Amino acid sequence: MKVIDKGAADDAPFFLYLAHHYPHEPLTTSEDNLGRSDAGLYGDVVEGLDDGIGRLVETLQETGELDNTLLIVTSDNGPWYQGSAGDHRGRKGSVYEGGFLVPFLAHWPAGLDGGRTIDAMTMGTDVFPTVLEWLGIAAPTDRKLDGSSMAGLIDGTSDAASEFYYFYSGLDLLAVSDGRFKYHAVTDYVDAPSGNADGLSVTAQGPWLFDLDADPGENYDVSARYPDVAAALKAEFERRTAEMDVNPRGWN
Structure with missing residues (x-):
């Protein structure tokens, strides 16, 4: 907590980026924390993370900095081997909502x-431009930012942060969404029967259009019902892909 204490003592702004390794594998926790959660070791680890955030909040309260400190808690992806993605399809490593939500x-x-x-x-890429706007800091002009400011969305002056959102695997764009609908291009679908690595098979699937409002689990393709939406998102998918092919780093 030295960063917070020093900032408060010097009456100066401070920044703390705390990126926990957990609940990534391998899972470990202190002996005092074992058995604390009904969710097993995974739950014990998450309880420990919660404790750490609590200590940060307590320190901010003690220094009188809590009210004027922007505290953001989020994650970089959905659950991996353990944890729950709720009713959403996919896990870490996929571009379905279970991997991103x-x-x-x-x-x-x-x-x-x-x-x-x-x-x-x-998306997480929206945090950087949002904080810049809140702090009154001009965004860099020599590059395109991946995200969009959420300031208008959060203060109620806008219904959306961005017109489109893009779902990548490395440098490959696999899906694009307008917030309600999500378009998945033709992608390889890996069928891996449990306990049989030799049974792996790959088939091309898609394109698919999912209505995230009606079907957040991304179970049913509705491109035939909404052909105009599918065509519009396909066009944006192709535009973005071409843009990345020409200028993958986004320099102006």
Whole structure:
């Protein structure tokens, strides 16, 4: 907590980026924490993470900095071998919602109205431009930022942070969404029977269009029902892919 203590003592801004390894494999926790959760070792680890966030909040309270500190808690991907993606398809490593849909909590009493849940699509790449706008810092002009500011969405002056969101595997674009609908291009689908690595088979599947409002589990292709939406998202998919092929690093 030295970063917080020093910032408070010097009356200076401070920044703390705390990237936990857990609950990534291999899972370990302190002996005192074992058996604490009904969710087994995985749950014990998550309880420990929660404790760590609690200690940060306590330190901010003790230094009088809690109300004027932007505290963001989120994750980089959905669950891997353990944990739950709820009713959503996929896990870590996939571009289905189970691999991408994660908690995002923002606490900043001096700058944000609390007690609200906003049901709109955003991505981790939106955090950087959002914080720049909140702090009144000009965004760099020598490159294109991957994200869009969420400031308008959070303060209620906008219904969305961005027109489109892009789902990548490495440098390969696999899906694009407008917030409600999500278009998956033709991709290789790996069939891996449990306990039989020799039985792996790969088949090309798609394109698919999912209505995330009606079908958040991405179970049913509705491209025949919404052909115009499918065509529009396919066009955006192709535009973005061509843009990346020409300028993958996004320099202006």
